[in-house]
Amino acid sequence: MNQYQKAFLERYLATLPVTSSTAGRAFSAGYYCDNHQEANLCASLILAGKKRATSSLYEGYVRAGLSLPKKGDLHVVTDWQGCPVCVVEVTSVNRCRFIDVTEAFAEQEGEGDGSLAWWREAHWDFFTRECYSLGVQPSEEMALVLECFEVVYPRRESMNHDKG
Template sequence: MENAPVDHAAASELWEAYRAAHPERATDTEPPSVERFGDHPELTDGLLGLVLAGAKRATATLAAEFAAEGQPLPRVGSHWIACDSTGRPRVILRSTELRLATFDEVDEAFARDEGEDDLSLASWREGHRAFWQRVSRSLGFEWTEQHEIVLERFEVAWRAE
């Protein structure tokens, strides 16, 4: 089963509500990207649930994924909108820390901040290795542990009602 397409119109409405309420924070020069966590409904909704519960405060994305989608890398202070598996925007996130790393450069603290599984680096590596192998195949390349990863910490800036 696949995730539904994201609802860009609803995401724009959510962004405009946030901008009206917090013009001092919503200073992005371009509209935020509209994304989702994971690559299938169960994973997408599970990870989004961790974000909404406050357990997940970080995410890791292959730099090649941004390139494949023609998107620039995020910047500290930039926003993005996370959708659930039905495509409905649920939350606006604001990037608070970014760094590039390879698989073996990810540490325990980052794995814990991702909020997944048992919060250990070992489970982070197991889950992300499997995920990136799937994602890279779908993008037409073979993932290796030397591919650059964008490590991003974020805060919840605004929740959809």
């Protein structure tokens, strides 16, 4: 997390009641997706309330030695350039196989037309690229991490790239 992202998170944390605890929560920052156009689109969809979930490849966590996200964790969503857009709080985390992702989850992810067919096609391409970068063979059985979240700290002027 860079200084701008950390300052943005700290501004959010300062809005919480003194009795609120951040103990046990993980904090992270970054964009969703793997390219400029889609990362900025995802940030916009989150701000608009259309994107309320994300998915990632379980093997990516394993290979990087990272803990899985958990309910209550906070994530500073950024645009592609790393500028803070909003803070989301994880509301649920589940693991499932690619083939078992549901229509309801695809709709929560809020991308494309919201259908499971669109989700499967777009995410197959995305996860295939990630699998190849990890030296893993993609399959419909590959394990995913499905996160649902809610925006807890929006930044109205978020897409103006002012880093602050």
